């Protein structure tokens with residue numbers, strides 16, 4: 001049933017579903033479009049800044065008119081075949097509503113609201129603006145949060161984010177291995193009609209076919225990749241950042257959830273309880289070793305002026321990435337990544353099924 005709902009809402013997708021995370025400033029128009037053209041769902045990272053959203057959606061609309069995605073003829077939902085991700089704590093609701101009412105995307109993704117009440121307002125307004133055509137996805141990081149959001153907002157999808165995830169997430173959490181099944185169990189016994197229960201997708205630590213197959217086995221209907229798409233040609237990312245993603249390995253040891261990078265970058269408006277995972281560098285070690293904060297910030301600002309040379313083990317520029325960063329070895333086209341992950345997962349699951357026969 002979940003598969004039928006998935007295909008009805010997103011007729012262009014191929015399964016197993018591969019999703020590109022709405023990485024703020026990085027998942028811009030080219031990455032979003034390329035993932036969708038390859039049969040995945042690319043989320044545009046509007047984040048906390050809605051100032052260019054309408055023009056971005058207009059561009060996407062024009063590009064799809066010029067070159068429709070595969071299966072365009074079956075686009076029954078009358079929506080743009082993409083998603084848009086918002087950081088609810090900072091995004092402007094009025095601007096978001098205005099943009100999506102002109103160019104309704106097939107899905108919106110909400111993350112990090114200041115309260116459940118805010119999330120209810122966002123959900124209601126976007127549903128009104130798009131006459132219910134746009135599917136609501138909410139990224140959650142605990143079982144409690146998943147249940148609360150489902151009861152309050154009835155989203156069509158929950159993105160279950162484990163603590164391996166790159167970028168922002170909950171300070172305290174679990175990996176998707178225990179989190180996804182526990183969320184799934186908790187949702188299954190909720191007093192919500194079966195057809196209104198959210199479909200689960202998994203995020204956090206999935207880099208390739210093996211991780212995707214594992215997540216599908218845990219009960220996810222699709223997988224979200226963030227870190228992996230940092231090494232795609234279409235990502236809007238500095239060379240220094242991308243090179244650091246390719247260099248880093250052994251992410252359990254070389255990345256950390258911390259608020260050091262938010263403080264250095266001045267992105268301190270996140271609601272309480274969130275921090276972000278990034279590759280450890282000089283800023284982090286100096287902070288650990290008790291360097292005066294003003295001194296650390298000054299050195300960070302110096303490194304910003306160094307451009308691409310500001311990244312690296314001895315550098316200070318931030319490399320947000322997940323624990324799976326060591327599995328990211330080369331830069332590929334986003335469409336190739338989608339295809340590789342999808343066919344890799346399929347092959348592994350088929351092999352596993354055969355091994356039981």
Ligand SMILES: Cc1cc2nc3c(=O)[nH]c(=O)nc-3n(C[C@H](O)[C@H](O)[C@H](O)COP(=O)(O)O)c2cc1C
Pocket residue numbers: 021022023024026045047085086087110111139161164165166167168203204205206224225226227228320321322323324
């Ligand atoms: C560089 C980077 C930026 C991110 N920015 C956002 C964002 O703006 N909004 C959001 O909902 N999630 C954001 N995320 C988190 C992703 O939604 C997702 O949970 C995560 O990337 C999944 O884990 P992975 O990085 O191991 O694939 C970001 C992740 C990364 C790596």
